Amino acid sequence: MTDQANQRQKFWRRYIFSVDHKVIGLQYAVTALVFLLFGFILMLIMRWQLAYPGEVVPVVGSLLSESGILTPDLYNSFGAMHGTIMIFLGVVPLAVGGFGNYVLPLQIGAPDMAFPRINMASYWAYFLGGVTMLASFFLPTGAASSGWTSYPPLSVIANTGETVWLVGMALLITSSLLGSINFITTVIQLRTRGLTWMRLPFFVWAQFVTAFLLLLAFPPLEAAAFLQLMDRLAGTSFFLPSGLYVGGEVLEASGGGSPLLWQHLFWFLAHPEVYVLILPALGIVGEIIANNARRPLWGYRSMVYSVIFLGFMSFIVWAHHMFLTGMGTTMAAFFQTTTMIISIPSVIILSALFISLWGGSIRFTTPMLFALGFLPMFGIGGLTGLPLGLASSDIHLHDTYYVIGHFHYVVAPGTIFALFAGIYYWFPKVTGRKMNERLGRIHFWSSIIFMNGVFMPMFVQGLAGVSRRLYDGGLAYLHAQPVLHWNKFMTVSAILLSLSQIPFIVNLILSIRKGKEVSSNPWEATTLEWAAAPSPPVAHGNFTQVPEVYRSAYEYNVPVGGAVKEFFPQNEPGES
Ligand SMILES: [Cu+2]
Secondary structure, eight states, X not given: OOHHHHHHHHHIIIIISOOOHHHHHHHXXXXXXXXXXXXXXXXXXXXXXXXXXXXXXXXXXXXXXXXSSOOHHHHHHHHHHXXXXXXXXXXXXXXXXXXXXXXXXXHTTOSSOSOHHHHHHHHHHHHHHHHHHHXXXXXXXXXXXXXXXXXXXXXXXXXXXXXXXXXXXXXXXXXXXXXXXXXXXXXXXXXXXXXXXXGSOHHHHHHHHHHHHHHHHHHHHXXXXXXXXXXXXXXXXXXXXXXXXXXXXEOOOSSOOOHHHHHHHHHHHHHHHXXXXXXXXXXXXXXXXXXXXXXXXXXXXXXXXXXXXXXXXXXXXXXXXXGGGOOOHHHHHXXXXXXXXXXXXXXXXXXXXXXXXXXXXXXXXXXXXXXHHHHXXXXXXXXXXXXXXXXXXXXHHTTBHHHHHHHHHIIIIIIIHHHHHHHHHHHHHHHSEEOOHHHHHHHHHHHHHHHHHHHHHHHHHHHTTOBTTOTTTTTTOGGGGGGTTHHHHHHHHHHHHHHHTHHHHHHHHHHHHHXXXXXXXXXXXXXXXXXXXXXXXXXXXXXXXXOOOOSOSOEEEEEETTEEEEEEOTTOOSOO
């Protein structure tokens, strides 16, 4: 091979088809951020339509339709794709594929993931799934339009975009199954010497339980996706009821299927999926709070047990999404009870994080601001979920904007804030440089203000009974009139929120080359990724020397003899 060809091969092996968990983690992170941005733009266009129904969409209008207006069909497509993109292509790949891949092996002192090639396959299945989904926008019929839940019978009789959506989902699910097997094996097998279960950083625990959720919850949806594909393409009727009228005529279905079956299979995945979104975020926030409060995590053990219990419970609450399907009071009673129980471990974790701040000398760095912002936002998200978990109040609130407000508080100012915190926190690990603090603070304060401007009024609209799926934002509905003016407020907030992301993007790009150079442990952290590895870590193997662990994960301000030691890295021998 010539030298040049050799170089070229090295480039491809190293940056594109890499098997190094760090490169794969970055591939995930960058791809997910691009998808998130795209999903965000879809949201902006929908919000424009809600505030100014039927008016030409500025800037991108000519791309949407001849008239420049977001048509009802496109609105439905955007709604379905916004949800799908944000969850399956954005937040989860960033939280698990990005942060999990990059940080977890380093935190447990491992040279790489247990199966580096499966890791690479997992990224490429995700990439392919994402591209497939987005390509469906170019179909003559447009992208999927039956909501991110793809409920039959509507989804089975819907346009070709739905078929592509199902194929894309099958690829994405395959990706996360490959990933979760890898995470579980890595944590069980590759922990370095001395790193017992109760010495694991909380982030590792969060990722470990998340991997189990993905492994156990996704297969039912993968099966369901294939069944729906067969309903669409092979003339079966797993989800199509007999005697269904479409356009005034009875639809020929081969046998009596059940649309409810899909709901069960879908929500059996999608409720645990909520915790797939949240747990890694809690893990990130835990790391950052302990580090910046310079205190051990309060109640570390109870937090670990809570995470495990949460993971277990998340499998027996799914039908709280289905109170309106006529399930009967006994079933409803069971599911609302389990739903109330699952709030207990969440409250324990959130309280433990709050109490960890007690008596700490807090450093208000940008990652810490985002971590602290996460706590109340996630709190609002969780508390507003309770009325939805009770059948009687859910009957009023079901499918209103209240629901949209609730889960966006969990995911947008909640989880995404935690992901921002993580980016600012681990950036020096990846690049050896810090991101700019001033830009970071501008990013934080403007984001938290406008985030609330977007989502808080949704509770008001929802309580007033405005449906979540209205193309005209409620214009045609008498009962929506008193709360209609909030649409403009939310849309303006959303536009300002998008402007607030500019300092972040500028900061991210500039800091890669121009950020302040820092030592390998700039936050004075105790966990292995900072204490034992150089920043950036060695390309293969991560550590110049295999680390050994002597203590628990967060020994900050520990009394030793008569003095107080500021922090004890996990790999530092000696007594504390
Ligand atoms: Cu749920």
